[in-house]
Amino acid sequence: NAGVTQTPKFRILKIGQSMTLQCTQDMNHNYMYWYRQDPGMGLKLIYYSVGAGITDKGEVPNGYNVSRSTTEDFPLRLELAAPSQTSVYFCASSYGTSTAGELFFGEGSRLTVL
């Protein structure tokens, strides 16, 4: 089982460039999430989705966009990259409802904006 797959694992962007972080899961989970983790910090919620076609903002959504056209895929789009977006990004999924916190994580994508 692949679980949650994120690509790319590493990326360097220049200020003002755009890119998409890909995330796909093969566990038929309804809920999917994007978090970012800065050094020495916990995970901050960027966006989440409770099912195909439904997305909602988390704590730090500015500068990002998401879509959920299928159950499997939940890409995160960065528009006009800024140094403040340098971080490690984690995609995660879960079955949802009362077990929504039992997350399965991807390996992370380390993004540097210069």
Added chain:
Amino acid sequence: QKEVEQNSGPLSVPEGAIASLNCTYSDRGSQSFFWYRQYSGKSPELIMSIYSNGDKEDGRFTAQLNKASQYVSLLIRDSQPSDSATYLCAVNMRWGSYIPTFGRGTSLIVHP
């Protein structure tokens, strides 16, 4: 205000001792609580979930929940050097739906 508070540490304990990790949260409506372990450079992995007041034991790990005090803790018995990691507390909080919100994590160091 959606907050999950943890002491960042590091918490240093000798091998074989009990490590006690604590977490408080702000949302009285939260019903689901989780502990994740994160090794350096790796993604978090779930080690415990707890939904009811009291204790829940799984091997060397015990999670404790007190909803009235808005407090959740993790005890690690017979700590091993391999337990050295950052432990993240996550609490389901209302962002529209109830979604896991993480604390900043506590770094645990188990020395031989």
